[in-house]
Amino acid sequence: MRRSRYFLGAALAVMLCGTAHSAEIKIGEINSYSLLPAFTEPYRKGWQLAVEEINAKGGINGNKIVVISRDDGGKPADAQTAANELVSSEDVVMLTGTFLSNVGLAVSDFANQKKVFFLAAEPLTDAITWAKGNRYTFRLRPSNYMQAAMLVEEAAKLPARRWATIAPNYEYGQSAVAVFKKLMSEKRPDIQWVDEQWPPQGKIDAGPVVQALAAANPEAILNVTFGADLVKFVREGNTRGLFRDRTVVSFLTGEPEYLDPLKEETPVGWIVTGYPWYSIKTPEHEAFLKAYQAKYNDYPRLGSVVGYQTIKSAAAILAKAKSDDPEKLIAAAEEMSLPSPFGEITFRKIDHQSTMGAFVGKTALKDGKGIMVDSVYRSGSGYLPGDAEVEKMRPKE
Numbered sequence: 001m002r003r004s005r006y007f008l009g010a011a012l013a014v015m016l017c018g019t020a021h022s023a024e025i026k027i028g029e030i031n032s033y034s035l036l037p038a039f040t041e042p043y044r045k046g047w048q049l050a051v052e053e054i055n056a057k058g059g060i061n062g063n064k065i066v067v068i069s070r071d072d073g074g075k076p077a078d079a080q081t082a083a084n085e086l087v088s089s090e091d092v093v094m095l096t097g098t099f100l101s102n103v104g105l106a107v108s109d110f111a112n113q114k115k116v117f118f119l120a121a122e123p124l125t126d127a128i129t130w131a132k133g134n135r136y137t138f139r140l141r142p143s144n145y146m147q148a149a150m151l152v153e154e155a156a157k158l159p160a161r162r163w164a165t166i167a168p169n170y171e172y173g174q175s176a177v178a179v180f181k182k183l184m185s186e187k188r189p190d191i192q193w194v195d196e197q198w199p200p201q202g203k204i205d206a207g208p209v210v211q212a213l214a215a216a217n218p219e220a221i222l223n224v225t226f227g228a229d230l231v232k233f234v235r236e237g238n239t240r241g242l243f244r245d246r247t248v249v250s251f252l253t254g255e256p257e258y259l260d261p262l263k264e265e266t267p268v269g270w271i272v273t274g275y276p277w278y279s280i281k282t283p284e285h286e287a288f289l290k291a292y293q294a295k296y297n298d299y300p301r302l303g304s305v306v307g308y309q310t311i312k313s314a315a316a317i318l319a320k321a322k323s324d325d326p327e328k329l330i331a332a333a334e335e336m337s338l339p340s341p342f343g344e345i346t347f348r349k350i351d352h353q354s355t356m357g358a359f360v361g362k363t364a365l366k367d368g369k370g371i372m373v374d375s376v377y378r379s380g381s382g383y384l385p386g387d388a389e390v391e392k393m394r395p396k397e
Contacts, residue, residue, distance in 0.1 A: 023063040025324075027314055028070070028086035029097045030107060031121075035074035035202075036099055038227060038257040039303040043099075043121070044069070046307025049295055054311070060319045067311065068092060074099075076106035083110045093324035094119065094317075096310050101125035101172035108137040117329040119317075121310040122303075125175040129351045130393040136326060138333055138352040140310055142380045144172070146353075147251055147273050148180040149383040150360050154271050155249045156187040160219035162194050166209060166233065167224035168201035176224045176251055194218050204229040206236035214242050223250040223270075226258050234265055243267050254361060254372040255302040266370030270363040275302040276372040280359075288341035309340045309356070313347075342377065350387045351394055355380040 029047065033040045047067060055064045068090050072079035079098060086092045094117040098104040104123025111118035112134035120128055120139040124147070129139050142150075165181070167173030177196070185191055195216035197209045204225065210233070213221065221242075225233050230253065237243050248267065252258055254274015259266065277289065277300055288308065292300045318324070321332035334349040345356045361375030 025060055025063050025065045025318060026090060026092045027065060027067050027311065028083070028090065028092035028095045029067050030070050030072050030079050030082050030086070030095065030103075031097045032074040032099045032103065033069075033071040036227065038261070039122075039255075039301070040099060041303070042257065042301035043303035043307035045296055046292075046300070046304035046309075047311040048307075049292060049304075050308045050311035050315070052295070053291070054315050060315050061322060065311075065315060065318075067096075069097075072098070072103055074103065076103050079103045079107050080110045083107050083116075084114075087114060087116055093117075094314060094326075094329060096314055097121050098123050100170070101128070101175065102170055104128055104139075105132060105171065108132065108134060111136040115326055117317075117326045117333075119310060119314055121306050123172070125171050126179060127171070127175065129353045130390065131395075133351055133394045135330060135397055138347055138354070140313060140354050140356055141306060142356055142358050142383070143353060144176045144251075145179045145183075145385075146380050146383040147358055148176065148183055150273060150358060150378045151249050151251070151271060152180065152183045152187060154360060155184060155220070155222075155247075158220060158247055160247055161188075161190055162192050162217065162219045163222060164195035164197070164213050164216050164218035164220075165193070165222040165224070166197040166199070166213065167222075168204075168226075168229065169198035170201050173198070173201070173224045177222065180222055180249075199225070199229065202227070202229060204232050206232040209233065210236045210240050210242050214240060218246065220247040220249065223248055223253065226252050230258055231261050231265075234262055234267060238265055238267065247271070253363065254359065254375070256299070257301045257303060259363070259370040259372070262370045264365065264368045266363055266365050268362075268364055271360070272363055272372065273358045273360055274372045274375070275300075275305065276359055276361060276375045277301075278371070279375060280377075282343065284339060284343055285341045305341050309345075312340070313338060313354075343379070346381070348384070351390045353380075353384065355384070357381075357383075 070082035096119045099122045101123040248270045250272045254272035317333045321328040337346040357379040359375045361372040364373040
């Protein structure tokens, strides 16, 4: 039977044994480890570092945390099965994680049906906090809307009028293209959208896609592909001259997990969101970087930050609530502010979206490797709609 208040377990242990025995607070974590290791392995390292730091400082209200992790394989049904097992068999106090947007939506629906607190780490679809948002789901990373708004701020300055798009044909890609086109057209009514390419996620046939984009003769391209698809797209685009004299605006490409594999093929001058870990000089990030490098003898990826901050946020919510009751966790999380490697973030009450931001800059080549230059951190708080607009999009409780 689940404990309604986890600190009672520790108190009972003291009464029965006569000495203090730290209770374990179990947090469930689900992610696509086998499908997307480039992001999820650094992500795992990030949350493991967070667990180590939290427990070294006494845990949560004196109780150590344990993260019980499951691999969803990128399949929504498997993620729901894992969520059910974590809640019913492992007695976790909350769920965290997920990567793909369709998987995140599946776990969010489970959380809503079963009344379990869920902190979504990575899925970027706007639906998870708006159209399909629910009381039990919060999200850490800046959404498609937020990243699109940051990119549009730069893209709208370009002289290009003819635009084409390429994105993976599932929830994330569809959501990203839709919101970018909406925001861009609002700022630039003169824009013409001349082509859309929708390769299946993880299965891009880059040659025909690049050929179709070139045939549409756009002046600029929005790219939403990532991972292995991005590598194939860039390679074919370079070979066929697709990017010559064309600006590309790209979600996520500046993240090391996606930029590093491009190596010397990295196209120069793309406007991207990403994570230039080597040029962030804030005290918060330098402390995180030092701890991460000391533990792993490696540099962090964006996944590392997301995993780290997911568990730090989960622990802060549990500590404030002093309970594992979902309603008390919700009350603790709403409007809660806490530190992160990118500075202070807040989980908004209106839609449960955090104000964690992103870095916007341009791609460049240095010593045969892709980097981000001219990068600026954009706080998420400046790129979210107001309460009145959110209320129109989000279902009533």
